[in-house]
Amino acid sequence: MANKLDFLKQFDQLTALFPVQGNARAVIHNGLDFPTTRDEYWKYTRVTSLVESEYVRNVPNIDSIDAFRVPGLDAQYLVFVNGEYSKKFSDTEHIEGVEVTSMRLAEGERKQQMLQHLDQYIDSETQAFHALNTSYFLDGSFITVEKNTSLSKPICILNICAGKRQANNIRNLIVVGEMAKAEFISLHEGHENEGSFTNAVTELKVEQGGDASLYLIQNDGPESAHINAIQVVQEKDSQSKVVTITRTGKLVRNNLNFTVAGQGCESNMYGVYFTSDKQHVDNHTYVDHLVPNCNSNELYKGVMSDRSTGVFNGKIMVHRDAQQTNAFQSNQNILLSERATINTKPELEIYADDVKCSHGCTIGQLDEEAMFYLQTRGLGKAAAAKLLVQAFSGDVTAQITNDALRDMVEGFLHQKFEDQDA
Template sequence: MTTLTKNKVTDLFLGQIPNFNSFPSLRRKAQDVLMQKGLPESKDEEYKFTAFSKKLEQSISDYSPAKTTYLSQEIVQSHTIKGFEGDLIVFNNGHYEPELSKLQGQPYEISSLKDSNPVSLGKVSKIENDPFIALNSFAFEDGIFIKVGRNKIIEKPILLLYFNQSSKGQVISPRVLIEVEDNAEVSFLENSISLDEEAYFCNTVTEIIVAQNSHVHYNRLQNESKKAISLNNFGADIHRDATFTSVVVSLSGEMLRNNLSLNLLDSGCVGNMFGLYLLDGKTHVDNHTNVDHTKPHAESNELYKGILADRSRGVFNGKIFVRQDAQKTNAFQQNNNILLSEDATINTKPQLEIWADDVKCSHGCTTGQLDEEALFYLQARGIGKVQAKGLLLYAFAGEVLEKISDETFKVYIDNLIQERLGSSF
């Protein structure tokens, strides 16, 4: 095909993904950004340790949009968390499946993006912020719009199940926009599921607007196939006296990248970010976070922990910006890692940029091995080495797991982690 940009993978996407008629201005802008910048290469500082373009070139054979695959109610039910009682929203290769979803009349609205055409689409996760936001904005066919009205309390969590299967490695482009109006509360759970062991590329954009005095929890589990290539751009605008909490647990996949951006737009708002990555084999997980404090008297808390075995690789890059007007900011950031193998690797880079002079900010990172003295202490009391090792690692992970807002989801993830720690680690 004719070369359009300086980036081969970008050309493959631009040449095979149709420019859908819906959202024309968003798609034109996305196409312009891709033409000008292309997808990131190794020289791009933001993707220095995660060669996404190279991985796509090696693993993907068809750059066209993925179509829906066979998915039955039985399959959905088998992957629904035992004991879960809230609403269920099902995606099939990025396409919303209302017939397979389970909505029980809770007080919120859900519609397709095409039908609702919300003006806020693309306002939180801006196309120019990341090339993969631009790619999703160019490639997505439709998505969902969830609106939680003023003063509404959603008592049961909403579970989003993403079923991915693409035998040709086609691109899956889910798109979700959530608006939570004043004085509302809601909790979301998200689980990504691979229906086979073939390679696929899932490029997701999720935008959340948290209005004044609202409270939102969003819990994510990534436990995909060993060939899964997944990139998630997640953005939240947080307004006065509102709280947003994100928890992401990454267990499996070939290459996973999580971009999380919180914009603290007014006084009294709080942004919380917690992450756990438990990696083995050759799994590569990259967590990039960005917190932007723009107004005074706001707070952010961030804790990411990693346990890495075999030849796995982790990347953590956390940025906190404190603008000149954001006096009395309180910002905390910490990244802690345990390496269980000489071949496991972690690249960590916590960052602070502060333009205000009356703030309380701290950041740090640690990387080490399992505490041999603690291991010896447990063994001396009759606990076997494997069990003792598992107990110490579980205790290390527990500080993040306790942040999961839904007990059913917490127990489900807890069981996965205990099973993992008792076997391959």
């Protein structure tokens, strides 16, 4: 299937639910093409196979989601299987100050409220995967947190990609109201999903003085692909934090964008990718500082083994008006194998003259001296490596304030090194 229109044809029979979907279909059927490695921001990530494949569409029956839950996590779950809302598995209890709605089921005023925000923040005009998502998503989560509400437990959007050769366009729209505070987990899990493809878009708006944390956990399975876009829009005096944890996924590409449109904002982005086999994980981040007096912090860490490849491209744009910006960015990598590769490019573009910005990257191996030291105390090579890697990734995992979620993420590391010591 060498033709874009042939590829799109397999989705065209899906009903468009909202006007924005019709618009996006027009865009993607016409001038907008999928990126190739000739595009600078896709240089190291080849997606051709994803947009030339034939997919099937079905929603397998799942008996239980227990295996996909975060162990010990107290959260309100919103569950989707292959992009379709699962009422059976979702928690529907009402929490004061929060509304959690399936987009498809939104009606009346709620629907009007949603349409005010939907597709207003993400760029579906020039980004083909965003347009693909907007064109064909079947459902999605629409979450609003009212003004002055502070959520006592996180909302977990669990997306299960189940079955072979599925193409799922996952959509989330989250609005955190003025002075409200909330945590969200976007958890992606998989089940026998060889050859499947998840294309997810999250729009997160944080209104004046709000505070939002979003944890993206990518554990789709070793034989599936995931393209993810998160667009954060921040109003005056708001805070946001996005933590991206990538565990499984044959091909993973993350696009994380922050538009900082009001003064006094803080934007934090953290990430860890633990890669193995022939995995390819690409993190592209972009922070757009439009106004003065804002801070952004970025720290991404990679632990890469086997023949896996990684890409990090972080761009911080400080516009001429964005004086007094503090922007820090760092990407650090440990390669555990001689055949693992990382392409890393921290980028700063500054047009203001009174700012504090830094960026940097490191690529290294495990410290041999530290390894020997730990071994002379009786730790096997794998156990010693595990301790060192844990320490390395610790300043990112420490950003996960929820204990159950952090335990799960640290467990990913333990499992990576498990059974390697005799």
